[in-house]
Amino acid sequence: MVKKGLFVLLLAFFLLGYASADDPMNATFETQSIHTETSVVVYGTFSNEASIVWQQSSGALDDNTYLSASERQATMSYSESTNANNGYVEYNKVADLDTGNQVVNQNNFKSVRQLDFVSFNDTYGSVISSESLALDGASMGSPASDRILCPFGASSGDTIPAYCNIVEMGSSFSGTSVSMTTIASERHVAAKADVPVAMDYSISLAGQGTASAYYRMHLQSARGDSLNKSMDIMGSEKTTASGTIQSFEKTMSYGSGVRRY
Numbered sequence: 290m291v292k293k294g295l296f297v298l299l300l301a302f303f304l305l306g307y308a309s310a311d312d313p314m315n316a317t318f319e320t321q322s323i324h325t326e327t328s329v330v331v332y333g334t335f336s337n338e339a340s341i342v343w344q345q346s347s348g349a350l351d352d353n354t355y356l357s358a359s360e361r362q363a364t365m366s367y368s369e370s371t372n373a374n375n376g377y378v379e380y381n382k383v384a385d386l387d388t389g390n391q392v393v394n395q396n397n398f399k400s401v402r403q404l405d406f407v408s409f410n411d412t413y414g415s416v417i418s419s420e421s422l423a424l425d426g427a428s429m430g431s432p433a434s435d436r437i438l439c440p441f442g443a444s445s446g447d448t449i450p451a452y453c454n455i456v457e458m459g460s461s462f463s464g465t466s467v468s469m470t471t472i473a474s475e476r477h478v479a480a481k482a483d484v485p486v487a488m489d490y491s492i493s494l495a496g497q498g499t500a501s502a503y504y505r506m507h508l509q510s511a512r513g514d515s516l517n518k519s520m521d522i523m524g525s526e527k528t529t530a531s532g533t534i535q536s537f538e539k540t541m542s543y544g545s546g547v548r549r550y
Contacts, residue, residue, distance in 0.1 A: 310510070311426050311486035311545040312436060312449045313479040314345045314363050320389040327382045335378040339369040341386065341398070345478070347431070361428035363477045363486075367398060368421050375414030376465075379405040390480040396487075398422075399474040406496075408465040416466075416498075421459035422473045424488050424543075428452050430514055436482040439548055449482060449547060450519075451511040456543050457504065458490035464498015485546025493538045502539040503527035 329335060344350060348360045356362060371380065384400040391397055400420075408414025433447040462469060475488040492502050508522040530537050 310449060310482075310547040311452065311454055311477070312361055312428055312431060312482045312547070313477050313484055313486050314347060314361065315480060316388060316390045316478050317345070320387070322388070323384075323386040325382070325384045327380065329378065329380045331378050332376075333378075334374045335371070335380060336373070337369065337371045337380065337382070339367070339384070341365070341367045343386075343388070343398075345388075356427060356429045358429060359431045361426070361431060363424065363426040365398060365425075365475060365477060366421075366423045367400065367473065369400070369402070369419070371404065371416070371418040373406050373414075373416040375412040376406050376408040376416065378416075379403075388478060390478055391476050391484065392479070393484055396474040396476050397478050400472070402469075402471045404467065404469045406467050414465060415463065417461075417463045418467075418469070419459065419461040420471055420473065421457060422475060422488065422490055423455070423457040424475055424477060424486070425455040426452065426477065426486065427454075430511065430516070433482065433547070437547065438481045438483045448514045450513060451516055453509045454507070454545065456488055456506045456508075458488065458541050458543075460490075460492045460500070460502040460539070462494060462496065462498060462500045464496055464500075467494055467496030467498065467500075469494035469496070482546065483548045485544050485549050487545075488543040489541070491538075491540040493536075494534065495536055496534050497532075498534070499529065499531040500534055500537045501527060501529040502537075502541075504541050504543075506543070508545075 344364045346362045382402045406416040430451040433449045471492045477486050505525045510520045512519045
């Protein structure tokens with residue numbers, strides 16, 4: 290009998306008075322996009338390495354250690370490493386990065402990856418693959434009057450409070466055979482604060498080896514225009530399975546904003 294496991298993490302933070310709410314970056318005047326598609330079928334060896342680090346400020350990026358008044362910054366990072374040898378490999382991946390303003394059903398970054406591997410008989414064939422997506426945001430607090438599109442969302446005296454939030458999600462696999470799909474996406478650039486910051490990650494696989502998936506987070510927020518911390522949340526979860534894995538599935542989602550569904 291096939292056993293299936295589904296692990297779901299839903300993080301949604303919204304408190305009255307704009308506490309614990311990421312304020313997305315607004316796009317720069319010049320925006321960029323990058324699109325890649327990779328498809329490989331091979332008997333033998335295979336490797337793929339990818340990394341992105343994107344830092345953006347509502348003001349100017351410089352060597353100053355501290356944020357200036359009303360400044361907010363965000364850093365997104367993504368990495369993937371896959372190495373296979375002495376086996377049959379099918380690898381397909383589509384990745385998109387767009388630095389423009391996004392709305393609630395769009396992403397700044399998304400990666401969809403599919404990997405199949407079977408080691409050759411009587412060899413020491415193996416595959417090792419890991420993937421990680423992180424989002425780190427911080428703000429000194431900023432006026433809400435020009436950041437909220439919804440007329441019921443803010444008055445002229447409202448402030449989006451200071452915050453310092455970091456979330457990471459990812460997975461890894463090592464073994465002699467696997468059929469795996471992963472999806473990673475995030476959004477942190479929008480024209481207005483009505484659009485929440487979001488991150489999603491999912492993995493689904495079956496194979497022979499060791500699989501793991503995890504999240505880590507630390508969320509801190511103030512209230513009003515104070516720099517005194519009013520909320521502090523630390524959390525983590527990691528799921529690991531070893532042996533003949535009939536089904537391994539994990540889905541994780543993070544959302545933070547002054548206005549959500």
